[in-house]
Structure formats: structure tokens, C-alpha cells
Amino acid sequence: MIYRKYYGICQICGTEISYEEMTIDHIIPLEAGGKNELANYQCACRTCNRMKGTMMQDEYYMHITEVFWYLTEKKCGKEFTEKLYRLIQNL
Numbered sequence: 001m002i003y004r005k006y007y008g009i010c011q012i013c014g015t016e017i018s019y020e021e022m023t024i025d026h027i028i029p030l031e032a033g034g035k036n037e038l039a040n041y042q043c044a045c046r047t048c049n050r051m052k053g054t055m056m057q058d059e060y061y062m063h064i065t066e067v068f069w070y071l072t073e074k075k076c077g078k079e080f081t082e083k084l085y086r087l088i089q090n091l
């Protein structure tokens with residue numbers, strides 16, 4: 001039911017996944033008071049579900065954004081990330 005409801009799309013990264021690859025993610029984690037009920041389930045790939053862990057989805061997106069900026073600066077330097085940040089701000 002969950003797989004069909006979300007057309008086999010991971011609701012965290014947007015990747016199309018097979019039924020075998022699907023995991024069921026708690027939209028509101030149990031640790032945050034979420035319930036074990038259909039309305040709180042979404043289709044997620046294993047990688048996203050494992051990495052999201054007990055975070056809320058917005059919190060997870062903020063976290064991976066911080067990881068992106070950290071790794072980009074580490075790989076390309078502070079000047080590049082500052083230029084990229086300014087470019088994004090002007091979109």
C-alpha cells in the first residue's frame with residue numbers, strides 16, 4: 001500500500017526504487033511522538049531511511065545541506081563556496 005501510494009518514489013531523495021529496495025520511514029519519528037499508523041508512513045530508500053534516522057525530514061535536509069557545504073569547502077576551498085553561496089542567493 002505504501003509503495004503504491006508513493007509510486008515507488010523515495011519521499012526523501014526522490015529516487016525511483018524497486019519494491020525490494022523500499023523501506024518504510026516514519027514521517028514523524030517514533031522518538032518524536034510519531035505513531036505506528038498508515039498516515040505516518042512513507043516510502044524511502046534504505047540509504048535515506050538509515051541516514052535520516054530519528055530526525056524530522058526538514059532537520060535531515062538541513063543536516064545534509066551542512067554536509068554538502070562542508071565537503072564543498074573542503075574540496076574546492078572557501079573562495080569557491082563563498083562564490084557559490086552568493087550565486088545561489090541571487091537566483
Ligand SMILES: [Zn+2]
Nearest residue numbers: 010013045048
Ligand atoms: Zn532516498
